[in-house]
Amino acid sequence: MPFQLQQLYQYYRNASHWLDQNIEQFNPLKDGNDSNTLDLYQTKALGELGLFCMLYHRCTEGHLEPTVERFLCFIYSIWQHPEYQERIMRRPEYFQIQTMIYIVLQQCNVINDSYKEVIQRIIDQGYVTATETTAMRLLDRRHMLDCGKFNHNLPSYEELYKNTLLAKTPPIIYLTDTDVYAITHTLFYLTDFGRCSAPMLDGEHLSMVRWIIETLLGLYLRRKHWDLVGELLLNCLCIDWYPEIIFETAWETLLKFQLPDGSMPGPRFSEEQASKKEGEQKIHYCFEQNYHTTLVCSITSYLTYQWLKNHNHLNSER
Amino acid sequence: MEYRFLQSEQVRLISSRARDWLVGLQKRVDNNANCTIRNAFQILVGLWICERALLDDKEFSYTKSQVQNVNQCTASHTDLFTDLLHADPPLVLLSTGILRFFNVQNIHLELFAEKISQLLQEHTDQNEGEANELFINRFLLHRLHLHSPLPSYSIREMPACDLIQADDTITRSLITDIAAATQYGQITLSTGKKFVQALHSILPILMVHYFRIYNLELGMGLLRCMHYLDLCKNRSFYTGLNFLITQQQLEGRFGFLAQEISQLPISREQFEPDLNIYLPHTVSFLWTIAEITNPQFILANSF
Numbered sequence: 046m047p048f049q050l051q052q053l054y055q056y057y058r059n060a061s062h063w064l065d066q067n068i069e070q071f072n073p074l075k076d077g078n079d080s081n082t083l084d085l086y087q088t089k090a091l092g093e094l095g096l097f098c099m100l101y102h103r104c105t106e107g108h109l110e111p112t113v114e115r116f117l118c119f120i121y122s123i124w125q126h127p128e129y130q131e132r133i134m135r136r137p138e139y140f141q142i143q144t145m146i147y148i149v150l151q152q153c154n155v156i157n158d159s160y161k162e163v164i165q166r167i168i169d170q171g172y173v174t175a176t177e178t179t180a181m182r183l184l185d186r187r188h189m190l191d192c193g194k195f196n197h198n199l200p201s202y203e204e205l206y207k208n209t210l211l212a213k214t215p216p217i218i219y220l221t222d223t224d225v226y227a228i229t230h231t232l233f234y235l236t237d238f239g240r241c242s243a244p245m246l247d248g249e250h251l252s253m254v255r256w257i258i259e260t261l262l263g264l265y266l267r268r269k270h271w272d273l274v275g276e277l278l279l280n281c282l283c284i285d286w287y288p289e290i291i292f293e294t295a296w297e298t299l300l301k302f303q304l305p306d307g308s309m310p311g312p313r314f315s316e317e318q319a320s321k322k323e324g325e326q327k328i329h330y331c332f333e334q335n336y337h338t339t340l341v342c343s344i345t346s347y348l349t350y351q352w353l354k355n356h357n358h359l360n361s362e363r
Numbered sequence: 364m365e366y367r368f369l370q371s372e373q374v375r376l377i378s379s380r381a382r383d384w385l386v387g388l389q390k391r392v393d394n395n396a397n398c399t400i401r402n403a404f405q406i407l408v409g410l411w412i413c414e415r416a417l418l419d420d421k422e423f424s425y426t427k428s429q430v431q432n433v434n435q436c437t438a439s440h441t442d443l444f445t446d447l448l449h450a451d452p453p454l455v456l457l458s459t460g461i462l463r464f465f466n467v468q469n470i471h472l473e474l475f476a477e478k479i480s481q482l483l484q485e486h487t488d489q490n491e492g493e494a495n496e497l498f499i500n501r502f503l504l505h506r507l508h509l510h511s512p513l514p515s516y517s518i519r520e521m522p523a524c525d526l527i528q529a530d531d532t533i534t535r536s537l538i539t540d541i542a543a544a545t546q547y548g549q550i551t552l553s554t555g556k557k558f559v560q561a562l563h564s565i566l567p568i569l570m571v572h573y574f575r576i577y578n579l580e581l582g583m584g585l586l587r588c589m590h591y592l593d594l595c596k597n598r599s600f601y602t603g604l605n606f607l608i609t610q611q612q613l614e615g616r617f618g619f620l621a622q623e624i625s626q627l628p629i630s631r632e633q634f635e636p637d638l639n640i641y642l643p644h645t646v647s648f649l650w651t652i653a654e655i656t657n658p659q660f661i662l663a664n665s666f
Contacts (some may be wrong), residue, residue, distance in 0.1 A: 217599075218574050218606050256598045263568030264575070267527050290564035294523045 048297050053350045056300055059307035060343035061112045064094070066306075068119050070332040074126055085139065090336055092142045095120050095149030097344045100238055102153045104351050120146060121155050133164055140173040141189060148193040161193070168195055180208035181227045181234075188234035206235060206245050214253050217260055222273065222312075225261055229276035232258075232283045239283040239348070246284060259288040266295050271309045274299065275341035282345075282352050296349070299342060304335075311338040364419045366656040368595070368604055374656055377611060378417035381649055384615030385409045386425050388637060389432065400443075401450035402638050403429070403436045404458045408662075409646045411461050416653035416660040423465070430465050433458060437471045447475045453663075456503035460666035463507070480509035491519055492536065498543035502663050516543035518554050523561040527568065531581065534569060538584035541591055547654075547661045548591035562592065567599030574606050579618055579644060583607065583651045590655050604655065607648065616641040617648035 069075070071094050073087035098116050102109065109117070123129055124146055133143045144164055150156040167173060174186065174197055184206065187199045199205070206212050210224055211231045220228075232254075235243040246254055262277040274295055281292060303309060310316075314334035322330050366374045389406050392398035407429045414420040440446050447455050456479070459472040483501060488494040495516055504510035518540040521533075529537060541562075544552055552559060570585035586603045594600055611617050616637065624636050653660050 216606065217602055218571060253598070259564075260568055260571060260599060263527060263565065264572055267568070267572055288564065290523055290561050291527075291568070294527055294565075297524050298527075 057346040063307035092145035099149045184234040232280045236283040272338040275345045279345040308335040309338040309342045311335045378413045380615035382413040404454045412649040416657045453499045464666040495543040518544040520558045541588040545591040617645040
């Protein structure tokens with residue numbers, strides 16, 4: 046292996062340190078946040094930070110590092126604001142991103158499930174499961190409701206999967222970035238981020254899916270698109286797939302491209318643009334461009350670190 | 364005839380369309396001032412691939428007719444040696460071999476081949492890269508009985524993280540190296556196990572990448588290399604091949620290249636898209652399809 050397991054852990058530490066340093070940027074209730082768009086973008090970011098905590102929590106069975114504890118405390122502090130909690134009832138069009146916070150805190154044992162009844166009420170009204178969206182987003186919706194143990198009337202994973210892009214295995218040559226995000230997310234939800242195996246991914250179809258993920262990983266590694274490289278590496282874990290050469294080359298390259306502050310450059314990040322900005326403006330720019338990629342690579346590095354340790358890939362001759 | 368990977372009907376349709384287009388071009392170029400001796404050789408090679416490898420046409424009617432055109436063309440050139448050098452020596456040597464197949468000894472081409480042979484025998488390769496670059500010339504000269512048997516060629520190894528980031532120049536060298544080191548798939552690659560593994564994983568990705576950005580030339584070169592390395596069972600191989608055959612236009616030429624052509628900073632007086640762009644692409648397409656689908660066919664070995 047061209048890198049040490051310890052390097053992977055250090056990479057994770059650096060990335061989570063950057064997230065910790067920028068924690069206030071995740072706050073959707075910040076003073077002067079009068080723009081709905083900005084608020085929504087930060088709510089989404091907060092939900093993703095929550096997802097990071099939830100996956101970490103699952104992996105360590107509740108044994109949390111101080112950094113992750115701080116993230117959860119921060120998310121809890123936002124949740125405690127009544128006007129934030131009430132958004133689930135007041136703005137059901139954003140039900141999913143708001144409810145995510147409740148699920149994360151409940152799953153990580155920060156709060157009990159007393160608010161579940163309120164959320165179930167809005168689900169029972171039928172709006173949040175009836176709105177139109179893509180096949181992958183329907184899987185996302187079902188996955189989230191299942192995570193929170195809510196009752197719902199959504200079709201089975203098998204039924205939802207049939208309509209996704211991945212299930213139809215279109216020619217890889219034509220896939221766009223949006224298509225690839227649809228594929229990576231489909232695998233996240235289908236396997237509960239690698240927690241369970243999906244029965245529809247077997248036999249010939251599974252080997253096709255593995256080839257798609259390996260090839261896309263190579264293509265996006267070539268493009269230095271770290272956001273999708275991180276997601277595709279996480280997909281490898283989801284389907285328990287270790288394409289040795291590409292997997293190791295991807296990690297070797299990711300380790301090299303981590304910025305000195307621990308962040309990973311997002312697809313639209315420009316060093317030149319960043320250097321033209323100063324102070325708060327620069328912090329905002331770097332956060333906006335890099336937070337998602339850093340979060341993805343951070344959780345992927347931690348889960349990969351644990352996965353490699355458990356699977357002993359380091360010492361095995363493959 | 365038995366073909367691999369494609370239905371016989373598909374192969375016949377692809378090649379008869381391509382041959383029809385080449386024949387149309389053959390007629391058009393007679394009165395075209397922009398037509399070069401290189402174009403005459405390219406048409407010859409294209410027709411040869413169609414009739415020899417794909418249509419299995421024992422009459423070789425159109426190839427024979429192009430042999431006559433090549434003879435006339437070489438007779439009318441004043442500074443032929445320079446023109447032949449500019450026409451690309453491997454193309455000239457291959458054409459010489461095709462002419463010999465029809466028992467035609469074109470004195471100009473034969474002299475050119477002898478001269479190249481002499482130059483190469485006096486030349487010492489500076490490094491592995493140069494040796495691989497010149498491999499195709501030596502291979503063709505050997506087939507023409509103008510060169511001693513070839514030594515084994517090696518491939519320049521590189522780490523996997525460099526291979527995945529290979530730029531166009533490195534990719535081009537890689538294609539040349541693989542063709543030389545495997546002698547067009549006739550011998551197994553003898554290089555470090557780790558690098559072979561890296562090639563097997565990364566070459567298909569590079570091929571898909573070049574087709575995605577519509578660099579057909581490098582995509583086809585990599586697809587042929589996958590064939591030389593016996594990577595035909597890789598799913599990317601089928602993906603690449605299926606993509607490739609959809610890129611033939613209905614009239615037989617290959618590629619949908621109007622966008623690239625419109626961006627070229629050259630006037631239409633000096634430039635004929637069919638001759639300068641579509642002809643080399645179509646020949647390369649036929650070469651790729653022929654070597655992949657016809658297990659007996661290796662272009663450089665075909666005369």
